[in-house]
Amino acid sequence: MIVERRTFLRTAVIGSSAAAFGGTLWRGAAFADPAQPAPGPYGALQAANGNGIQLPSGFTSRIVARSGQTVPGTSYRWHSAPDGGATYADGSGWIYVSNAEVSPSSGGGASAVRFDSSGTVTAAYRILGDTNNNCAGGATPWKTWLSCEEVTRGYVYETDPWGVNAAVRRPAMGRFKHEAAAADPDHGYVYLTEDESDGRFYRFRPTTWGNLSSGTLQVLVAGSGTSGPVSWANVPDPAASSTQTRHQVSGAKVFNGGEGCFYAAGTCWFTTKGDNRVWAYDATTSSISLAYDDSLVTGGSAPLTGVDNVTRSASGDLYIAEDGGNMEICLITPDDTVAPFLRITGQSGSEITGPAFSPDGSRLYFSSQRGTSGSSSGGITYEVKGPFRG
Template sequence: MQRRTFLRTASAGAGAVAFSGALWQGAATAAGVSVAGAGPYGPLRAPDANGVALPEGFRSRVVARSSLPVGGILWHPAPDGGACYPDDGGAPMPAQGYGGGWIYVSNSEVPLVGGASAIRFRADGSVDRAYRVLEGTNLNCAGGATPWRTWLSCEETWRGRVFETDPYGRREAVAHKAMGRFKHEAAACDPDRRVVYLTEDEPDGCFYRYTPEVWGDLSRGRLDVLCESAGGGVEWREVPDPSAPLFGKQTRHQVGSARRFDGGEGCHYADGTCWFTTKGDNRVWAYDAERGELSVAYDADSPLDGVDNITGTPGGDLYVAEDGGNMEINVITPEGAVAPVIRLDGHGDSEITGPAFSPDGSRLYFSSQRGTLGDPAGLGGMTFEVSGPFRR
């Protein structure tokens, strides 16, 4: 069944969270009132030399700037969705963790030449080199990492495609048209059910599930859309024609009972739950894949405003980046707190994009898509690293 919780209270004066799904076990019926500064890291200090306000014990650096050299290439404009990978050549990570370098992949949300780039970091955090992993694509916005260490780069444009890229720079990118031709935003892999969840950035967009014929090979499969069920809950129904022909119905219009979402954005899967955001109504949603239930996990205007990209940690914390607002990344904890962890000063005409943790969880990468310049073309984009005692 679909559950919706309104937790705006006059006494609290701030947002609150309703918990759902296996990720936050033990808190399924609880709600915690969020208060700025009440998170696990304490209040933000004054902005540092990079214009980044952080809690005590954290520090920032700028690792790349759009149109300027980094690691042998010019960093792309309008950096957007991103992910991190251990730099071990793609081999499985040892059970005790990985002690080497890592790679951060970032999309470029510009027309016609968008694509994606990667920065390879050495074990000490210094930049080894950078390189392109995708070229000549259109408005590459968000995406998602796969369990087999590839990056799904999504085109946020009419009849957009999903491209599977190689963060290690060994193989050419491949477009997977079976995953649907629509205004793609983000992707999140569910290895338990062997499916990929997809968001759509339209005011009447949908939430999709792609089931490949062979897990690990996304070239063939079935695309379903989340629909209203007769009993008041939700269910999956097949999209008749994912190719969305030029003169036919778009994917979101092919199934009449499809559940509508106001501007789908970030998407993150963990422990039986797929979390995704919708910017039009400033919500964080939770799809409980084990029970087939949909709920609203966050529905408030403060402290988190302008929900966009989302990521998480093994310990259950979610990190949600803001598009506009006061340019923060907020943490949503299993204990019920919603609080800012990062705030950018002087980036009022930008948005925060691409949050992703290094493999050991000690560093968080993200970008300010238009930087302090606020340039619509994203030529002033900045990519940051924040390191410190993150909960893991």
């Protein structure tokens, strides 16, 4: 009865917001309505393999690195609590970067693994150190990694995936409990999520695109609904010298526990863990809508809970990692269906983090932050290879 009442109340809110926006919900080209459960495009999950991962037929997995152990083929010891990640083309190979969501004394920062054209690991190294609880982040079009501190008045650090250039702190992007970042080269913004129960959704416009040393931080302003047009307002004091950024602009829209975000094809998708929602911000029309809401799932239980990091494949499918839940990465298709893509077994004390595709789209990287031990020192970083649709 509690779930049914929650669903009713949330549906009522969405209905009232539709009226507030003139009786019609915004319907984006990528996702028209909140996704509903349906069979996934790759079929049912098979029995767990030797790595404890259930995958669709035709897919395989391998372990790339384990926290506290040297990355095979290198002398580098992998960091604890692997979190947000991204990939970068590197000649005929590629690089996967990963944050460490631990304190400076425990090795907070970010690391990278380099692969050759066959997927063999050739190097691993540190790209950021002495930072605090770096959770998620985002890749930039100019091939840097934005690593975000998930602490009060945390910073964004711009890092070099190749490990050549020193990391640079970017205070102009605001000081708050940062979660993830997504660069929008089409409109010249970087979107930012905030992991607070009364968090906000931000965007940063650099003075010069490609240079994050200066610019304007804005916060999304809208009504109480979940769909329709939105606007933006400047944050008066991005440094949060006396007032937290989320409390500086009257009318700024509240998002319950901002997590991952990813930009592609004119849309920034972002997740909120407090209400298990996946949002879509249409950057061209400046509108928001829901791509998924667990309380609006009909005809059975919600397959996706504990929404967290998100990425997107070339086919337009969203891959959302669960923080808890069934330890799944779920797939939301442009046809508004949602289904598990993989499930990690025997690791109920962990969460899935850092999903990112190799540049050619044939491999998916991600981590189990605390692995089988349930401790940050037990993290495992995986690769899944298979016939991903393009």
